[in-house]
Amino acid sequence: DQQVKQNSPSLSVQEGRISILNCDYTNSMFDYFLWYKKYPAEGPTFLISISSIKDKNEDGRFTVFLNKSAKHLSLHIVPSQPGDSAVYFCAASSSGTSYGKLTFGQGTILTVHP
Amino acid sequence: DTGVSQNPRHKITKRGQNVTFRCDPISEHNRLYWYRQTLGQGPEFLTYFQNEAQLEKSRLLSDRFSAERPKGSFSTLEIQRTEQGDSAMYLCASSKRQGGQETQYFGPGTRLLVL
Numbered sequence: 001d002q003q004v005k006q007n008s009p010s011l012s013v014q015e016g017r018i019s020i021l022n023c024d025y026t027n028s029m030f031d032y033f034l035w036y037k038k039y040p041a042e043g044p045t046f047l048i049s050i051s052s053i054k055d056k057n058e059d060g061r062f063t064v065f066l067n068k069s070a071k072h073l074s075l076h077i078v079p080s081q082p083g084d085s086a087v088y089f090c091a092a093s094s095s096g097t098s099y100g101k102l103t104f105g106q107g108t109i110l111t112v113h114p
Numbered sequence: 115d116t117g118v119s120q121n122p123r124h125k126i127t128k129r130g131q132n133v134t135f136r137c138d139p140i141s142e143h144n145r146l147y148w149y150r151q152t153l154g155q156g157p158e159f160l161t162y163f164q165n166e167a168q169l170e171k172s173r174l175l176s177d178r179f180s181a182e183r184p185k186g187s188f189s190t191l192e193i194q195r196t197e198q199g200d201s202a203m204y205l206c207a208s209s210k211r212q213g214g215q216e217t218q219y220f221g222p223g224t225r226l227l228v229l
Contacts, residue, residue: 002209004156009124032215037165041222041225042222042223043118043120043205043220043221043222043223044157044205044220045205045220046217046218046219046220048219049215049217051215070115089156092218095215099143099171100209100211100215100216100218101147101159101162102147102149102207102218103159104156104157104158105156106154106155106156107147107154107156108153
């Protein structure tokens with residue numbers, strides 16, 4: 001049962017344009033969502049997060065949007081840069097459990113062309 | 115560097131051998147997680163420690179796997195009688211709960227190849 005899904009395995013964008021990465025979830029108990037970026041042979045690097053009490057969170061070029069009714073979140077990167085090329089994972093957790101176990105999507109490979 | 119560190123970074127072993135990985139979390143973090151990632155998939159939760167107590171184990175963690183965090187600082191993950199299906203990236207993360215939410219920070223991982 002894939003509780004967190006990233007339906008686009010890959011995304012290709014021109015430098016300077018917007019990158020939009022999408023993520024859907026099924027577990028209504030999830031109330032905290034995170035995006036991680038991963039380069040080959042490295043561990044995931046935390047990018048940005050959002051609590052379910054918000055619908056938007058910004059940090060520099062990165063903005064995460066949360067639509068609770070649709071159980072959908074998205075990560076916007078503006079403007080995209082070649083150094084953003086990596087695998088992006090969305091992850092979710094529930095404060096209803098006693099710990100912050102993360103459930104990850106399968107990842108989306110982002111390629112930003114110069 | 116005060117990030118999460120993992121050793122070794124790479125491990126090649128023969129089927130049936132035992133292997134042990136180490137994770138050193140960020141010093142003030144009391145929570146430590148182990149995940150496993152295979153090719154084309156996101157990381158999957160294996161187990162979790164709060165201080166030295168192991169509070170949760172995934173069904174993915176067969177009885178050949180054992181994890182410890184003896185003094186609530188570093189942690190070890192041991193795999194006994196390795197199988198080819200154990201080949202994966204093993205990731206460690208640490209966190210500290212703040213304001214009801216927590217962000218996990220990951221180490222570089224240990225890539226295991228079982229021949």
